[in-house]
Amino acid sequence: MQSLGSTRRSFAPWADPDAKPYIRFENVTKRFGDFIAVDDLSLTIYEREFFALLGASGCGKTTLLRMLAGFEHPTSGRVLLDGQDLRGVPPYRRPVNMMFQSYALFPHMDVASNIAFGLKQDGMQKGEIAERVAQMLKLVQLEPFAKRRPHQLSGGQRQRVALARSLAKRPKVLLLDEPLGALDKKLREETQFELMDLQHELGLTFIVVTHDQEEAMTMADRIAVMEKGRVMQVATPAEIYEAPASRFVAGFVGSINMFEGVLVKADGGAAEIRDRSGAPLLVGEAPAAAPGGTVWLAVRPEKMRVTRERPPEAANVLEGEIWDIAYLGDMTVYNVKLDDGRIIKASMMNSQRRLEDALTWHDRAWISFPADAGVLLTS
């Protein structure tokens, strides 16, 4: 498959076969009684990477993070950090720090003491501690709040104290468990960029656990999509979105239209499938699959066009009736009901302020998309 290109700085150690793995989960399984939280999972994370574990609650992502912090221990398999097996290393001797979902700020200490807590445990000199605390307060812009107790702070301020506290010891790896979950939407978006800048500035490895796909897409270099204790796909945000490896990943991240069909012909990259209604669909690139097998063509709504007239040169066209319209400002989402009852979601950018002859409910319309708009999935 050709590269989809990267939207971010040219940082891709995972593509380099000589790159040294920094954190490795090797065939890790974790059971709680009969419940399998993590199921024979292997994963490699590189130094300075911003890595996201994405999945619904109960998929094992937090357990994975807690195993790295030392609060849970693998039932089988190994966890390695910088070549060292972490088995038997207690949490207080691991060079990783964690930012807890609840922030877990010590309520009986003020902000400065919270930040200094880890440094005191290491027996650092008093003057040095004060200096580092001041530095951390400046980093998160909380200098005027050093003497406040956690309950005297707003949610956003608490989040920043938790961040400063977990960064104060300059850990090799920072673990973030739903770091922005308790913030409102606007603050969350701002903080996402702050976290990215911070990670870049400090040159640390960040591992973030989140159930919010947008958050993962925004911040991470790579994302591991998890389900039932397994990793379904590890890839860059663009690859996860544009080239999902399975129907699960395709459906989990963003919205998508799925055409189930039979592979009719596959030669030299291009392929043709026949979908349920018997209509042929052309696909630009096809995986190695024998004709006759069941396949799924996944097409994102924004890769489709909705028009009143049949477009003359489109590779794939489908006819239907406008069933629902959602106007979102920047774009409009059309639900188009095909004649066989299937509903297809297509979205169009509103690049002009006024549309002449706009489509409306119950209009007949054509959906079209080029051959390379979709991904052919076999699983």
Next chain:
Amino acid sequence: MGGTWGRFNIAAIVLGFAFLYLPILLLVVYSFNESRLVTVWAGFSTRWYASLLSNDGLMDAAWVTARVAFISATVATVLGTMAAVALTRYTRFRGRLLFSGLIFAPLVMPEVITGLSLLLLFVAVGLDRGFVTVTLAHITFSMCFVAVVVQSRLVSFDRSLEEAAMDLGATPLRAFFQVTLPIIMPAVISGWMLAFTLSLDDLVIASFTSGPGATTLPMKIYSQVRLGVTPEINAVSTILIGIVALGVIAASIVNKRRDVLRRREENLARERGEG
């Protein structure tokens, strides 16, 4: 709103409080009685308080009681807190149910039986009855009260605070002393106060386990009352009531003030908004 205070309600409250406090009020009033006869009012006087100070028997008993209560409450608080931590933390060890049952059984055990069994034990091991045995007995029965109070606080304790401490490099022991203990301290202190009061007013168990030279105040009062109530007993009881009332009032004022302060600060933080 005005109609809610009906005659019936007022009557119920007056009668209820009279039922609770009339005997105590009577005792307090008669402690200031001039007369030697307890039931005959002969004018106001504080002479019984003065004569109390020169009554060595009562003063000795008061001193014994204070020491027993202080030592037993302190030891019971340490042991009870440890038991509470073990019970809330290690929820899956073998025999946990048995252990927690054993800890809480003395709460409902008749005092006579606790006292008798302790007496039998002390006789069996040949421990002379006196100050040590009373103190040990009081530790035994007040420990489970402390465990209950501290455990109810620990159940709502956010474990991630301890995890955060360990994550930042604190050993489990340090995490306990620097994070957990300061946060649950109010519960530990009220456990101590409960143990202290329980020891202070225990008569039954002390009667079984005490010996010569270690007569506690309740024992002394009880034995003297059998020879007839003297105004001195009224006076010492009034002092006891005063100490307990002061403690309760001080604790509730401190709690209330902390509550108000906290709420004000939280409101302030909310008003200042996010960010």
